[in-house]
Amino acid sequence: MFKDLVKLQAATFLAAALLVCFSGVFSKASADASCARSCHIIEPYVESVRDITLLAYAHAEAGLSCIDCHEQTEETQVYEQKIWDRGEYDDPLPAREYDSDFCFRCHDSYETLADKTKDFAEKYDKNPHDSHLEEPDCYECHRVHKPSNFICAGCHTANWQERLPQGWTAE
Structure with missing residues (x-):
């Protein structure tokens, strides 16, 4: 015992x-x-x-x-x-790249997003969620903790920096 x-x-x-x-x-x-x-x-x-x-x-x-x-x-x-x-961490931390399925847990689908952003075509001449690029992963454009990047500007030239909303870049 x-x-x-x-x-x-x-x-x-x-x-x-x-x-x-x-x-x-x-x-x-x-x-x-x-x-x-x-x-x-x-x-x-x-x-x-x-x-x-x-x-x-x-x-x-x-x-x-x-x-x-x-x-x-x-x-x-x-x-x-x-x-x-x-002390073996990166500073800043490396960017995480979540695939679209992760984002669609809350944001439904590309079709839903294209419908929600259809007014963008009037203001920006393009609906970014109705694109010839088919369905790129959301992280290709969207950033959460830093400005998002309008990837369309890589091929479609325009004065994007003046046209995009705050929080977006066109690099």
């Missing part, structure tokens, strides 16, 4: 130690606004939510939080904490 009690105490101690260790992982590596206070590398992304010309702002206004797109699995959190502790 004494051996069982010692084993139980050892197991309890180990579980508590792991909880203390990993609680730091979860608080530092979670992608939310509280992370910016302890993790300078996330701060520009959190700040982008305040820029009304960026999609980060529009997503926040729609009630989304960082982790709605930047899902944090336990494996991801442990990995991010490890590279943070070693």
Whole structure:
């Protein structure tokens, strides 16, 4: 019985130690606004939510939080904490490229988007979601934490920088 009690105490101690260790992982590596206070590398992304010309702002206004797109699995959190502790992270962080299916979890389909942006043809001479490019991945144009890029400008010359809405570039 004494051996069982010692084993139980050892197991309890180990579980508590792991909880203390990993609680730091979860608080530092979670992608939310509280992370910016302890993790300078996330701060520009959190700040982008305040820029009304960026999609980060529009997503926040729609009630989304960082982790709605930047899902944090336990494996991801442990990995991010490890590279943070070693100083092996990129600054700025590399851009994530989500395929269109990810975006369509909220934005339905190209057909729906083409219908929603049909008025763009009057103002910009083109409906960007009704294109001869068929269906490029959303990230080809849309950025969330920095200005989006009008890829049509690569072939279709015009004074795009003056014609595009704020928050867009034509590089």
